[in-house]
Amino acid sequence: MIPIARPQMGEEEKRSVRAALESGMLAQGERVRQLEEAFAAFVGVPHAVATSSGTTALHLALLASGVGEGDEVITVPFTFIASASTVLHAGARPVFVDVGEADFCIDPAHVEAAVTPRTRAVLPVSLYGQPADLPALQAVAERRGLALVEDAAQAHGAAIGERRSGSWGIGCFSFYPTKNMTTAEGGMLTTADGDLAERARLLREHGMRVRYHHEIVGYNFRMTDVHAAIGLAQLPKLPALNERRRAIAARYDRELRGVVTPAVRLGVTHAYHQYTIRVAQRDEFAERLRRRGVGTGVYYPIPVHRQKPLLALGYGEQRFPVAERLAGEVLSIPVHPSLTEDEVSTVIGAVNEVAAELGPIPSGTRA
Numbered sequence: 001m002i003p004i005a006r007p008q009m010g011e012e013e014k015r016s017v018r019a020a021l022e023s024g025m026l027a028q029g030e031r032v033r034q035l036e037e038a039f040a041a042f043v044g045v046p047h048a049v050a051t052s053s054g055t056t057a058l059h060l061a062l063l064a065s066g067v068g069e070g071d072e073v074i075t076v077p078f079t080f081i082a083s084a085s086t087v088l089h090a091g092a093r094p095v096f097v098d099v100g101e102a103d104f105c106i107d108p109a110h111v112e113a114a115v116t117p118r119t120r121a122v123l124p125v126s127l128y129g130q131p132a133d134l135p136a137l138q139a140v141a142e143r144r145g146l147a148l149v150e151d152a153a154q155a156h157g158a159a160i161g162e163r164r165s166g167s168w169g170i171g172c173f174s175f176y177p178t179k180n181m182t183t184a185e186g187g188m189l190t191t192a193d194g195d196l197a198e199r200a201r202l203l204r205e206h207g208m209r210v211r212y213h214h215e216i217v218g219y220n221f222r223m224t225d226v227h228a229a230i231g232l233a234q235l236p237k238l239p240a241l242n243e244r245r246r247a248i249a250a251r252y253d254r255e256l257r258g259v260v261t262p263a264v265r266l267g268v269t270h271a272y273h274q275y276t277i278r279v280a281q282r283d284e285f286a287e288r289l290r291r292r293g294v295g296t297g298v299y300y301p302i303p304v305h306r307q308k309p310l311l312a313l314g315y316g317e318q319r320f321p322v323a324e325r326l327a328g329e330v331l332s333i334p335v336h337p338s339l340t341e342d343e344v345s346t347v348i349g350a351v352n353e354v355a356a357e358l359g360p361i362p363s364g365t366r367a
């Protein structure tokens with residue numbers, strides 16, 4: 001079976017972890033500091049704050065932006081639950097707006113209309129590795145006095161023009177094993193705002209600048225040096241790994257037939273965390289690919305506003321036609337950098353066969 005993801009673990013990672021273990025310094029220390037510095041440079045911002053996960057990076061970004069009780073945060077329902085659950089954890093209310101059908105990202109036109117006096121932040125998701133329209137969103141955020149928190153958990157190395165994801169407002173990255181780079185578990189907050197980075201550091205570590213002197217009530221959202229050691233070995237490989245993802249995606253773009261392939265906005269460098277097609281009879285399509293030895297993923301089968309905890313909060317009556325339709329049509333096929341050309345050919349052959357068997361998605365739903 002060709003798997004949907006395959007983390008890259010080489011000798012560099014093993015040596016780096018071994019050195020960290022043998023140093024006797026295991027918790028947040030010098031290696032975390034080095035990873036922060038290197039990742040900030042990679043994104044092109046002066047500050048990066050490492051965290052225990054992408055989820056805690058989002059939570060920290062919201063808290064450091066002053067989001068709290070009674071506030072609203074505008075985000076999308078077509079994403080991983082953490083984009084919304086962290087808003088709830090901060091005591092605020094997610095306000096969902098629909099995504100664009102072509103790029104699967106927040107539609108900036110909907111954002112302005114959703115702003116109320118309680119809105120504190122806008123939280124776009126750079127889904128599958130395509131940055132949301134961050135310049136347009138930053139313009140809205142500045143006009144309305146909102147924080148801009150990009151969920152860049154899938155967008156390491158993605159860019160608009162020369163500018164990378166994570167360099168508008170606050171960027172929140174995940175280093176979960178399936179992401180474009182990993183630390184096993186881990187995350188990173190990136191920002192050009194030194195004061196915000198300082199608040200994030202304080203909140204990350206129990207409000208403590210001087211040991212056991214607590215200035216505020218904080219959290220333990222720290223990364224360990226053992227995890228940072230993996231990241232320090234991964235980060236230098238990321239540009240080449242992303243290039244490989246793009247080369248595989250280019251073959252899919254050229255050679256797939258009978259399915260809707262992902263649209264990339266002009267000037268965007270896609271990081272292809274996922275290569276996501278839209279197909280008819282999605283679950284049957286996935287099953288037929290599985291029988292041909294091709295693993296797939298569905299990100300995500302249920303929009304966030306229809307997830308159980310959100311239903312309990314009364315979101316279930318809301319309608320987001322694009323997100324709801326996409327949830328039934330999207331199918332991610334393997335695009336990870338360790339695929340061989342033969343494996344890519346196998347995926348292409350299998351997708352084209354199944355597409356011919358099951359036919360196109362119903363007309364009127366194409367991007």
Ligand SMILES: *Cc1c(COP(=O)(O)O)cnc(C)c1O
Pocket residue numbers: 053054055056079080082083125151153154173174175176185186187
């Ligand atoms: C992976 C992911 C997260 C959460 O990151 P973790 O490191 O798993 O906590 C948040 N948002 C999106 C869109 C993700 O893909």
